Amino acid sequence: MEALASHGPTQSVRRRLVGPGLPARLLDLLLGIIGLGVIIGGWWLLSTQMQAVQLPAPDVVWDAMWSNLWEMPALSYATFQSGGIADGLLYTTENVFIGVGLGLVLGLATGLLMGRVRLADGLLEPVLVALGTVPVLIMLPFIVTWFGTARLAQTGLVIFFTFVTTATVVRNAVGNVAGSYEQSAAALGAPRSMVLRDVVLPAIVPEVLGAVRVCFAAGWGFEAIAEILGAQHGIGRIIQTMGTQSATPELMASVLWLAIVAVVVDGLLVLIGKWAIRWSE
16 A cells, blocks of 8 residues: 555656656755745736835845844834834744743643643633634733733733633643543553653643644734834834835835744744654654
8 A cells, every 4th residue: 555655646746847866855945936936026027017115126125124124214213213123023022932931831731720620621611712712803902901011911912812722722632632541541550640741741742832833823913913003112113113104115124024033933843843743753
């Protein structure tokens, strides 16, 4: 069966595409470069049909990305603040990591409690379901009312989303592990503390890592929105300021830098995840 699968139509097509000596990963890289080129080409073509203030050309945005990285004259003019895109990125990145970290700790504790204690699961499940059905952005006015425009308020959306997501994932993951694996460990005489440490926690790592990636992916957007609506610092503040000044190249440069940081962080999480669950391979 494995021999048939290795010589199936998909493998044959790939072999014809890459040739005898070209690795499949190189093909994926080439396809990615081609796709990126198509996007940039389409962007350039659209920019020739629109005004620069609506959609600047890629080379204009590229220049804005580097000329405004450390010092941003438009930001200094509008807000009397020094610094550039890098300062806003650093502030936003710190907030996202703080928000995901706090939400992850709270979500792990809540999910483990619900998955291991039936009484806690019965009491907290309606609350968790209700929180999971509430659109995250609706919570922003309440967070601002309770905490003002302090840094905690800006990370509130990230904390809330991460907590709900992690608690739900961990609770379900613990419930899945609580079947045959836990029963087998208990039959061998393992105490509950050992079952939790050596069976439950390692088994839920893959699902928790997936939840962390989702929380980071959403966290950049939630943090930027919170900063746009009421922060004095951060990439969201820069985006809001450039938008009011119709400085489209600087605005797009800020968004692209945020996207680059988000992609890099996600790539690092993938590498960490592969290392953490290397035992499953």
